[in-house]
Amino acid sequence: MTRWCVALASCAALGGCVVAPARPPQPAPRVEVVPVAPVPGYHWVRGHYRWNGYRWVWIRGHWVP
Known part of the structure; x- marks a missing residue:
């Protein structure tokens, strides 16, 4: 029983x-x-860089109202 508990605790x-x-x-x-x-x-x-999950991607600057 003790070995079972130790093994289970180690895996956890x-x-x-x-x-x-x-x-x-x-x-x-x-x-x-x-x-x-x-x-x-x-x-x-x-403009700024955005992480797409794999690499940094450049987001170009733009005009906003």
Whole structure:
């Protein structure tokens, strides 16, 4: 009985020992040339990197109202 409990406790403890892989560091921001605003009053949102689950993907800057 004691061996069974020790084995069960060991399996339960080892189940929590999961190491998540570290993602690579985020690259440096890209230099974007800000185009002319399409309409007066719009604001420029700078581009940024987004993690897609596998790698960093650049999201381009855009104009918003």
